[in-house]
Amino acid sequence: MITRPIGRCSYLCPTKSQLFPASRPSLSTRALSTTTLPISSSYTATVKSSLLVSHNRRNISLHNNWTLSPKAFVRYCSHHRMCQQRGLDSDTPGSVVDITASREILPANVKPQNYHLTLEPDFEKFTFEGSVVIDLDVVEDTTDISVNALELNIHNAKLSHGDTTTQQQKAIKYNEDKQWATFEFQDAAPAGSKAQLTITFSGTLNDKLAGFYRSSYKAEDGSTRYLATTQMEPTDARRAFPCFDEPALKCTYEVSLIADKKLTCLSNMDVKDEKELPSGKKQVNFNKSPPMSSYLLAFIIGDLRYIETNAFRVPVRVYTTPGNEQHGHFSLELAAKTLNFYEETFASPFPLPKMDMVAIPDFSAGAMENWGLITYRVVDLLFDETTSGANTKQRIAEVVQHELAHQWFGNLVTMDFWDGLWLNEGFATWMSWYSCNVFYPEWKVWEGYVTDNLQSALSLDSLRSSHPIEVPVKRADEINQIFDAISYSKGSCVLRMISKYLGEDVFMEGIRRYLKKHAYQNTTTSDLWASLSDASGKDVGKIMNIWTKKVGYPVITVTEDGRNIHLRQNRFLRTADVKPDEDQTLYPVFLGLKTKEGVQEDLAMNDRETTLELKDSDFYKLNADHSGIYRTSYPPERLAKLGAAAKSGLLSVEDRAGVVADAGALAASGYQKTSGLLALLNEMSDEKEVVVWDEITARVSAIRGAWIFEDEATKRALKAFQKALVSQQAHEIGWEFKDSDSHLLQQKKALMFGTAGLAGDEKIIAAAKEMFEKFAAGDKKAIHPNIRGSVYAIVLEGGGEKEYDVILNAYRISTNSDEKNTALRSLGRSTDPKCIQRTLDLALSSEVKEQDIYLPIGALRTHKEGIEALWAWAQKNWDIIERKLPPGLSMLGSVVQIVTSSFTSLAAVEGIQEFFSNRSTKGFDQGLAQSLDGIRAKAAWLDRDREDVTQWLKSNGYLKSSNL
Template sequence: MARTDRDILPDNVRPSNYNLSLFDLEFGGGWAYSGTVKIDAAVKKPSKEIVVNSKELEIKSASLRSVNSESTEWKASKIDVDTSNERATLSFAEEIPSTEEAVLTIDFKGTINNAMAGFYRSKYKPAVTPSQGAAKEGEDYYMFSTQFEACDARRAFPCFDEPNLKATFEFEVEIPEDQIALSNMPEKATRKGGKKGLKVVSFEKTPAMSTYLAAWAVGDFEYVEGHTERKYNGKNLPVRVYTTKGLKEQGRFALEHACKTIDFFSETFQIDYPLPKSDLLAVHEFAMGAMENWGLVTYRTIAVLFDEAKSDSRHKNRVAYVVAHELAHQWFGNLVTMDWWNELWLNEGFATWVGWYAVEHLHPDWKVWSQFVAEAVQTALQLDSLRASHPIEVPVRNALEVDQIFDHISYLKGSSVIRMLGNHLGNETFLKGVAAYLKEHAYGNATTDDLWNALSKASGQDVKQFMDPWIRKIGFPVVTVAEEPGQISVRQSRFLTTGDVKPEEDETTWWIPLGLKSGAQTKSAGSALTVKEDTIRDVDDCFYKLNADQSGFYRTNYPPDRLMQLGRMRERLSTQDRIGLMGDATALAVAGDGTTAGLLTLLESFRDEDNYLVWSQISSSLAKCRAVFASNKKVADGLRKFALNLVSPAAEKIGWEFKEDEDYLTIQLRKLLLGMAGGAGHEGIIAEGKKRFETWKSGGELHQNLRAVVLNMNVANGGRSEYDTVKHEYLQSTSVNDKEACLQALGRAKDSDLARDSLEFVTSSDVPIQDSHYGPMAVSANNSTRDEVWKYTKTQWQRLNERLGVSNICMDRWMKMGLNNYSDHGIREEISDFFKDKDTRAYDRSLVVISDTIKGNANYKERDEKLVLEWLEAHGYA
């Protein structure tokens, strides 16, 4: 039966193998290439037409040959291209009969584009002298790679580009003799090319997989190699990290983690890694963080490279996690693939959760589940508290709608509810169910219900019944607590940051694991709220806390006195509890269900906190308040003084000097506290930061873990000289981590001219377009110059569109990072009016999110501004 909820290809032809050959690649100039793809397929229904996906390709000819009777061949008499739907219809003069074995051959021409999608080129400055055959245009060198998810395999070759049309792939490419070619599988053979100095590299056949996971790369590469400890098919698996020449040593940290992670996942999922090799490739221009192509994972350079001498230690955390996330996909996504894009969360939510699970296994001292609560859970709750949110499983009619659901709901809410479910079932039972799911659907496609069925069998519980609302309904609940002696009543309702939930928006009843800590006990995991309102008895009036370790995806609204009491008894709270308590209090203040006065009083009780991850939430909560009330000078100055008073003792205590063998979390805490104190105007810390900047500027050392803090502090408190010094450092540095720190620092300037300069700089050819968002992200977070982002966006729209318009992802990211921090109804209306006559299909969902966020901020400012000032005055801050 035909699906009416999806706009998909006709089902008369089903592919089973692609044999793809690329040749005549132009290394410079037009960047054109030629190709032939031979697709083994079954013709399921007699037809005069075959429809394939094709985008920005010129199809030269097409023919179909029946394998059963070799003399029978049909040539396409007409080829019609539907640009808007990215399809090509191959028409034949006579009807092609049904056959299980046919070969569809298509000759085509394409372009190695610069849009970071399909088969594309990446510009880079070589770290060492390149090989003679390296691609070059003018002074710029290039490497080539692919990015096919979600729907861009069709940009590289004509294909049946839908996730449930799995097939095997054979690939070959003609390249200069001194260059390296990579693909999903190991190299099979090399032969001489059609011209002198060229070679043709072919690769082994892949397992059955979706088109979006096919991959290849060509460039002036080198690699570092390691092997897994476990054996696969009798051999230790070879693992390599490839880079352009001169950077390979920065891949060793990722290599070490990849080897260990492959072994860990093979044991966790009870299925051995299924390919004969695992390659990781650093790509110089890359829109996303990384891409899980089977056997050839591609990464943005900053997500896979780490320079032991120059990189901030936080990048170890990032690299370890991204490597684990992408390798998790080799099973969850690649081996078993979602049936259609509406279930993208199956891939991304799970890979996010299990990525952190692997990092926790490898680095227990990093306390990554507390980091997960501080970063992933809080970020997901923030987006999901908007009307503009969407269910985790979101309807997708055609593949062209997919890009915008690669967001915090699919990744972070998806992983948060998986963590909630895993904690409820117990990790052992949960992973047993996951292993069964993977075994049952290996090399095929699956749905959310297939996962629920496997978990239900493993646990003996009806997982679908209690998880469906979390996946298929929008939003999440707030649990409001009312107290009576020895008992509490709890009521669930949908939470919106705008605080104006309508009855028709509050019809969902969620299954909510209460995780009640009462007295010295934690109630059983089975205790859950399954109705709108309930009463819990035998609660210790002296101490209780809901949502133990913040494992449930919801907010908790306590009576004001209880909130204060929990702040005073924080030694009885886990790190996750403390983070969640402040995150909830901040969100409830914004929505009007709590107060800023209550939040500030709570924050005061954490003055002598010594945990980095708790301080990161304190920093986030303070930043929110300071951003919302920034336009009221008296309130803004009072909040700055409050922040200075709160953070100074901890910052002064930890100081600037690193001790030998200092642990990761202490290093992060030092950076955070010094940055917070400097940002709040601590004169002594700012003076020391300036001194260290001058020493570094004169050729002295600057500790790699203090570079970002010192650069930020000096641009924020300096002028053109400091700004230009950091800009120069960006242009000459070869460290990808150092470059990121410089871009973020440039946006800290408090002078409007320098803020505009930083926005112009990130949209110039000196900065790769995937890094352009660092400009608006930093400037919009700067209370002094925030307005410059919107001014620049509207006055320089044509330039912005020309520069970023080649990548929907980069344009979408500019909007989200740059326009989300305003608290003014007028700006909200201006943004809405400005985009009315623009083609916003690539980021229309983000514009609705921005509008909703600004509305919530503006309502909050209007409601609480006077009350905040009164509190600040009463406590001596204003």
């Protein structure tokens, strides 16, 4: 799945209460001696002899002074064995955690093998009827069978085993907290037998964008139409049918859908047959799927149209609601090429008989990788060259290639539980950039990777409330919170780092071995490291485990002594308050030392400190091309020399963007003064590459965002600085777009136009107003798609309800999702009090789909009036927001971050904490903690550098004393 960007504790050994809950019953000493352990008898003896100090009837004492129950000792043996296998010390805090110990997973007394699932939706009542027959292997003598079920009405269950034995359930018990339904039967199914569990049920075709849900759209005649679709990841298959909803329980699926004859029915597999029912409806039966996890199952029923290509070995189609299919050609052609490329790259054929991609009008994420039936937000699949710009095209390419990468990495080979989510998402993210670079080398996407994925990862991971890549997950409501920049961006950065270290060819050979060995199975991170080690001959796990199992990353502080440079690593926190116990991890850092002689890729730092001797200290730079996951803090004199080196061509685009990013992050966290950052940016006004400008403008925006509640004179001075920085280049390259413009030039023109205009450039403001007036008069081509959002923002900042009405009307009448989203995103730019209130009212109205609530309110964060109004609105309407966006889904957490994160004072932190103190934060507690950490970081930044910034602005003529 790819999320729509809106923009924890350390990985430690569990406490005794976590690993060995007191509620677990003890075993007698005799029971201990006869218990069958999940380890060999010889190993058990070794563990007992090495760990056991003494025991009595009720307790066992171990060498580490822990006293455990006998059954807890059994679990400890397993934990100790796992640690030994991974070369870790099970008794050292911070070494490892038994991530399976506290998972809420179903009992293992039966194992599902195949589902026969039949569903029939009712589009008038918004309900569905269903039945499922689950083929089971019985592992233990069984009278009780538990499945996952949520918001379903279960009517009946029966269990069949042997040739003739069939029995109805004696009772059904529900555990709403665990989302379990347990069927109790009179007679036990014997261990080793085959059984079938048949369940009939019904449910709501909900509007929560989860499970089996309804999606609405406007038909060409203006009427509202519906389709039924699914979103199962991570744990919402249980909303669609009773099932074993865990990724490790892979099964085959045989799906049947009952629907009106005129409607299209789709599922993961191709159609086996179709028959007419006495009711006049049709039943569409699909072929049996390969073994796959429940979250990858999908089915869709609706009035759909498609376009198709045979450019790949199996049919590839794009489905849309009627009238939109012509906008699917870009994605269709790209998908066929990408599938062929992935088959060759992975040396693994795509195993399904077709590939369908469907644009869904209501969709919570960006896209979902259902095997053979990928679902997308409309804006992330359909592309119209006449109404959408270069950035939209690149976004669609990355999303399509991300989801297709999942068909192997995630679908064919799947993580065994959600703590391994990064195995799916990190690789799919990395692969989408890799393949995008192959197909569109002129886009130079790896340059943009440094300002996109790397900075997203470093930003989130610089907070105390971040989490390890492999984060322990216990409950279903915790899972959605790890679909974030750590699992996606940091995960992909780890893979980029190891691919650089091993070499791309060796890395890909390891990936091929991994896919071949584990096809149709489940894996852990150690399986990936094993395959990469096998291909490279290097102990990859030893190098990389810290990066996936530990939170955070280091800052490398550089000091110079002649030709010697001394390096020291410490944990980097944006809040600048690292405690000694948070700075224990020593990260294996690939230094990537760049000198005039080239790059030393194999130079690594594994200790707290090290010293390097250079042949020539005139020029050097660490972290060449920024493939390493760390920040570098240089002495001020060296930073100035790097600025000169950038102008002389010694630094790559990635290096220049990375230097700016590091300087910005270090200033914000107190390692350097903000005046130094401003001086560095001031020297870069003649930079030519859009990627570097993207980072420059981002860092100026970060300063302006932190100073947003400061005095008006200082804010005007910062705005004037931004204008001076970008205006000249904006005027030089212009804002007229030609067919001959390259992809990157289009992006640069758009960036510079918008940045200069919003910084007060009079010429660009005049041009924007002229375009807007023509647009308002009916010339829909007056504003180029690349700058549509910037024009809207510029006129709204200086306008009122007149401009607001034009843009709101553009949202209402457009039939193109990209156009509608651009208009909706812009409305919050207005500082007019009436317009602010209209934007807030609009967000919760029936005009805005639940999936898009974040769009109109997002731009309110660009001015203090909007920030304050937004938080007041959230408090007043909290019950409505929570009802529209249930806590178990990810969108509520995104909205919470939007309404809280733009404040800059500790007083705001206290107010936010007070509001949530008597409310449940279940499902978004992590996002809230990250938002509060960000506010604390800005408050500390202001306290440190408020006067420093004021003095720099004065010294450089942007701020006069009389203005204060």
